Amino acid sequence: MDGDDGFRDFVATYGAALSRTAFLLTGDHQLAEDLVQSTLARTATHWRRVAAGNPQAYVRRAMINQRTSWWRRHRYGRETPVPTDALHTLVTSRSATATAGTTGTAGTADAADAVVQRLTVVAALAQLPPRQRAVIVLRYFDDLGEAATARALNCSVGTVKSQAHAALARLRALAPMLLSDGPDRSAGRADSPAGGAT
Amino acid sequence: VTDQLRSLLRDAAATVPDYADADRALRAASRGRRWRRATAAIAAAATAAVIAIATVVVLKPDRRTADETAPALAGPVYPAVLTPPERAAALPAGGVGTAALLYAPCVRDCAAFLVTDSGLQYRLPAVTGGPPAAGYSLSPDGRWLAWPTGSGVRIRDLTGRTTHDVVEDAAGTTSAWAWSADSRWVLLVRHTDGTAHRVTVLDVTTGTRHRSDPVQHPVAVRTDGRVVGWAGDHTGTGELSTMDPVSGESTRVALDLRSAMRPGEVVTYGDLDTLPDQPLAMVTLQASTATDILGPPSAVLLLDLDTGRPIRRVDLPESAQDNANTSYWSPRTYGPEGITAVHSTAERTEIVQLNPDTGARVVRTTLPRDSTVVLRGTRR
Numbered sequence: 129m130d131g132d133d134g135f136r137d138f139v140a141t142y143g144a145a146l147s148r149t150a151f152l153l154t155g156d157h158q159l160a161e162d163l164v165q166s167t168l169a170r171t172a173t174h175w176r177r178v179a180a181g182n183p184q185a186y187v188r189r190a191m192i193n194q195r196t197s198w199w200r201r202h203r204y205g206r207e208t209p210v211p212t213d214a215l216h217t218l219v220t221s222r223s224a225t226a227t228a229g230t231t232g233t234a235g236t237a238d239a240a241d242a243v244v245q246r247l248t249v250v251a252a253l254a255q256l257p258p259r260q261r262a263v264i265v266l267r268y269f270d271d272l273g274e275a276a277t278a279r280a281l282n283c284s285v286g287t288v289k290s291q292a293h294a295a296l297a298r299l300r301a302l303a304p305m306l307l308s309d310g311p312d313r314s315a316g317r318a319d320s321p322a323g324g325a326t
Numbered sequence: 327v328t329d330q331l332r333s334l335l336r337d338a339a340a341t342v343p344d345y346a347d348a349d350r351a352l353r354a355a356s357r358g359r360r361w362r363r364a365t366a367a368i369a370a371a372a373t374a375a376v377i378a379i380a381t382v383v384v385l386k387p388d389r390r391t392a393d394e395t396a397p398a399l400a401g402p403v404y405p406a407v408l409t410p411p412e413r414a415a416a417l418p419a420g421g422v423g424t425a426a427l428l429y430a431p432c433v434r435d436c437a438a439f440l441v442t443d444s445g446l447q448y449r450l451p452a453v454t455g456g457p458p459a460a461g462y463s464l465s466p467d468g469r470w471l472a473w474p475t476g477s478g479v480r481i482r483d484l485t486g487r488t489t490h491d492v493v494e495d496a497a498g499t500t501s502a503w504a505w506s507a508d509s510r511w512v513l514l515v516r517h518t519d520g521t522a523h524r525v526t527v528l529d530v531t532t533g534t535r536h537r538s539d540p541v542q543h544p545v546a547v548r549t550d551g552r553v554v555g556w557a558g559d560h561t562g563t564g565e566l567s568t569m570d571p572v573s574g575e576s577t578r579v580a581l582d583l584r585s586a587m588r589p590g591e592v593v594t595y596g597d598l599d600t601l602p603d604q605p606l607a608m609v610t611l612q613a614s615t616a617t618d619i620l621g622p623p624s625a626v627l628l629l630d631l632d633t634g635r636p637i638r639r640v641d642l643p644e645s646a647q648d649n650a651n652t653s654y655w656s657p658r659t660y661g662p663e664g665i666t667a668v669h670s671t672a673e674r675t676e677i678v679q680l681n682p683d684t685g686a687r688v689v690r691t692t693l694p695r696d697s698t699v700v701l702r703g704t705r706r
Contacts, residue, residue: 136348143346148339161345168346169354249338268328269335299331307330 135175138183139168145270146187152265153195155254163198167191188270189280192262199258252303259283260295267292401663402426402468402702403443404677404690410447414439417448421485424468427677427701430458431694438698442484443468457698463502465509466602466659466703470530472502472512479514481530490533492526500526505703506549507602513547515540527551527571536571545598546607546631554600554607554631556581560592566634579634583609586627586636590614598629599659599703605631608660611639621645626657626665640665640682658701666690668699675699 143164150160150167167190171178178186253261259281266277267288278285300307403426410431423442428450430438438450438458453473454461463472472481478493479500494500498518505512514526525544528535529551542555542565553571558564562583569576583593591611599608606628613624622645628638642665646653654670657680665680669689675697677690693699 139346139348144344147345148342151342164345168351172351172355246338249334268331
């Protein structure tokens with residue numbers, strides 16, 4: 129197997145997961161695609177050296193660095209965070225959709241609920257600073273431990289903890305309907321309209 | 327909350343397509359490698375071109391011949407530190423470029439080295455029984471090197487192959503005694519038992535030479551080829567003469583430097599450095615001490631060669647000659663860059679330029695201790 133084949137195998141195995149991470153990091157499909165492809169091109173250049181270590185960690189870290197670099201360069205440019213008001217509108221519409229689901233067609237209501245929920249999550253993530261967003265994605269989507277997250281972000285474990293804490297607090301404030309303090313999200317979702325109607 | 331968040335994130339990313347395209351990434355990487363290689367090649371070529379041009383400009387020997395007009399005076403390029411090389415080529419017959427100085431890193435039993443303005447060092451053979459660098463003389467522009475040959479003096483162009491041999495038939499020792507400030511004339515003096523017997527003035531640009539008997543003690547040659555003679559003692563009084571070596575005619579003026587001298591100081595006229603474009607020369611005053619008639623140099627005077635009067639006195643840094651703190655200042659030349667002096671200490675030898683107005687000192691070159699140094703326009 130030559131170097132290119134090894135790289136192709138890596139992309140075939142981890143490409144989809146990297147794409148999802150990239151989307152959560154950017155909140156935009158086009159940016160996510162650019163991020164994945166530019167990172168993979170750079171990885172392919174150094175593949176022989178990268179393959180000797182942990183390619184997945186390398187690519188993940190490269191993606192985060194690239195994302196941070198873009199953010200610094202276009203801080204006020206291409207990506208405009210969803211305004212907090214719009215986020216509230218999304219959350220409110222989700223609640224209304226969920227309420228409608230109790231009286232209308234269940235399948236339609238669930239599908240609409242899922243779309244609104246995804247939009248809400250992406251909009252809430254977009255409100256976070258890049259490092260907090262990266263911590264959330266790495267810790268709770270890629271399921272990395274604190275140490276691995278710290279390595280990926282080139283920071284200390286303490287920074288990861290503090291950033292995660294701040295990010296969760298911010299998300300709770302932005303989307304209280306999504307992140308309830310209850311033990312189960314689905315329970316929260318089911319109870320929420322009822323509680324609201326009470 | 328974290329479980330909720332995990333679930334929400336997975337839901338949000340569930341419909342994200344797979345953007346990863348390995349072949350596209352490989353093609354982009356290949357393009358990047360080609361671009362980097364091309365850029366590196368262009369950068370390497372550009373760097374090589376710059377180095378080549380710089381090398382040609384800096385190191386190209388000056389191919390001018392003696393028939394051409396003498397080059398404009400340019401200051402010597404002193405290396406910050408001069409260390410005698412373990413191995414150095416002997417001075418070749420061809421051009422090596424103008425010289426900044428020559429030196430020997432010892433008093434005896436070592437080689438002397440010619441240092442070019444481009445920083446190269448060439449080994450010089452000893453030509454006298456004294457210190458290795460003794461007997462050599464450099465023109466003020468660093469282009470001409472003179473040394474005794476036993477029967478006379480050889481003067482060679484360091485930027486080409488021109489040489490002038492001045493052969494004396496009389497007994498004694500001939501040396502290149504002084505240079506005119508524009509480097510055109512060199513004054514050769516034939517000494518026997520310490521007395522000047524004959525002077526020869528050589529025009530190095532044409533090879534023309536004029537011989538005459540000295541009217542007085544010859545000390546300098548002016549830019550028109552006339553020889554400056556000195557008669558008198560060390561007290562600062564006497565007579566200054568200017569002799570045309572072709573016609574033999576001379577003019578004389580009374581010399582009186584006492585108004586610029588301090589009690590106990592004496593004049594040493596053997597080394598008189600003429601200045602370019604002005605009828606001025608630098609003479610050195612030495613302070614006599616209780617134990618030594620000629621103490622260390624204490625000041626330099628600018629002397630008007632036409633009037634025989636001093637026009638400026640510049641005090642030198644104080645020399646110290648006790649064993650604990652040796653510091654000896656030897657002024658060599660006076661020019662636009664100030665007074666160039668050789669400063670000898672127990673640790674090192676330095677070429678220092680002194681600002682006559684402010685007294686500021688700038689160390690131009692550091693050499694090993696006990697080095698003997700011959701600067702441009704001087705014979706020691």
